[in-house]
Amino acid sequence: MNTIDLISQLDNYHLLTGRTPTALNRFLSQRLKEHGFELTREQWSVLAVLWNGDGCSQQHLANATYRDKPSTTRLLDNLEKEGYIVRKGSEHDRRTNLIFLTGKGQMIKEPVTRVIYQVLDDATKGLSEQDIRMLKSYFDKIFNNIMLQIQ
Amino acid sequence: MNTIDLISQLDNYHLLTGRTPTALNRFLSQRLKEHGFELTREQWSVLAVLWNGDGCSQQHLANATYRDKPSTTRLLDNLEKEGYIVRKGSEHDRRTNLIFLTGKGQMIKEPVTRVIYQVLDDATKGLSEQDIRMLKSYFDKIFNNIMLQIQ
DNA sequence: GCAATATAGTTGCATAACTAACTAAAATAG
DNA sequence: CTATTTTAGTTAGTTATGCAACTATATTGC
Numbered sequence: 001m002n003t004i005d006l007i008s009q010l011d012n013y014h015l016l017t018g019r020t021p022t023a024l025n026r027f028l029s030q031r032l033k034e035h036g037f038e039l040t041r042e043q044w045s046v047l048a049v050l051w052n053g054d055g056c057s058q059q060h061l062a063n064a065t066y067r068d069k070p071s072t073t074r075l076l077d078n079l080e081k082e083g084y085i086v087r088k089g090s091e092h093d094r095r096t097n098l099i100f101l102t103g104k105g106q107m108i109k110e111p112v113t114r115v116i117y118q119v120l121d122d123a124t125k126g127l128s129e130q131d132i133r134m135l136k137s138y139f140d141k142i143f144n145n146i147m148l149q150i151q
Numbered sequence: 152m153n154t155i156d157l158i159s160q161l162d163n164y165h166l167l168t169g170r171t172p173t174a175l176n177r178f179l180s181q182r183l184k185e186h187g188f189e190l191t192r193e194q195w196s197v198l199a200v201l202w203n204g205d206g207c208s209q210q211h212l213a214n215a216t217y218r219d220k221p222s223t224t225r226l227l228d229n230l231e232k233e234g235y236i237v238r239k240g241s242e243h244d245r246r247t248n249l250i251f252l253t254g255k256g257q258m259i260k261e262p263v264t265r266v267i268y269q270v271l272d273d274a275t276k277g278l279s280e281q282d283i284r285m286l287k288s289y290f291d292k293i294f295n296n297i298m299l300q301i302q
Numbered sequence: 303g304c305a306a307t308a309t310a311g312t313t314g315c316a317t318a319a320c321t322a323a324c325t326a327a328a329a330t331a332g
Numbered sequence: 333c334t335a336t337t338t339t340a341g342t343t344a345g346t347t348a349t350g351c352a353a354c355t356a357t358a359t360t361g362c
Contacts (some may be wrong), residue, residue: 021172140172
């Protein structure tokens with residue numbers, strides 16, 4: 001089998017197209033919806049950072065959630081419109097918005113996090129803790145390889 | 152550490168948000184662009200199936216690329232507009248479009264596939280073949296778990 | 303102190319995803 | 333053989349992504 005045909009091996013193809021992460025995304029979105037949260041997976045990913053400590057800048061959130069600034073701006077637009085967060089201009093740097101959770105944003109932390117944790121649990125059923133550590137270490141290796149390649 | 156706080160462990164968070172697959176997507180898109188292909192990663196994923204054998208239906212492509220029908224319709228709209236594929240109505244079933252590669256669509260198979268293969272190679276540098284088999288088996292396990300959960 | 307540069311955030315444009323609702327044609331069930 | 337159901341594909345609306353260009357403010361370097 002030559003190099004070209006190797007790609008059509010189904011598992012390499014799925015690795016590259018990210019079928020499993022896509023499935024995990026859909027599963028996560030579906031579970032959030034089933035539990036009555038009007039919240040996208042992407043919005044959750046921002047809230048999860050804020051639940052660890054709010055009052056940070058948009059740039060910080062962009063870095064922490066591995067997004068670019070425009071995507072972060074618009075996610076925050078929607079989160080603000082839905083009443084989960086508020087933007088407050090920094091007094092020290094007038095370019096900066098500091099992002100704070102509202103009561104509504106704080107209130108859903110526990111129930112949403114329970115759903116998220118259940119998703120992770122259901123998705124990794126049959127994998128041992130050692131398996132999951134290995135999976136994460138493969139991810140870390142790949143992520144670092146890519147970071148070295150991108151500029 | 153209680154259940155709730157476990158999510159904020161960074162590696163669980165990254166596992167759920169799919170940071171590594173996202174990085175791989177960007178890396179793949181960037182490489183395609185660097186090599187002068189006016190082709191998105193998603194368009195490649197459709198062409199890769201067609202390169203394995205064209206003349207299939209849109210529904211088949213949707214299944215093979217793990218997409219829903221509307222997404223597939225629009226990807227094919229763009230691929231057709233760019234001249235990589237053509238739709239031909241089936242003679243046996245007038246509901247069905249059969250999708251064929253154009254000369255342009257066939258021509259880029261080899262150079263694009265080389266780029267794709269190099270991406271996979273660069274991304275998995277430092278992982279042994281056994282590591283990659285393990286990674287795929289974890290993915291399969293997770294994918295199957297999710298398929299059991301969805302509906 | 304001022305010009306050049308860097309940083310924070312926004313806006314515009316194109317692509318893509320998912321859901322729901324729709325049209326048309328085929329299959330099936332009585 | 334007609335009515336119902338299923339299947340193939342499209343359209344519309346919302347959310348999100350990535351890139352490039354932009355504004356406003358801070359930082360720096362002479």
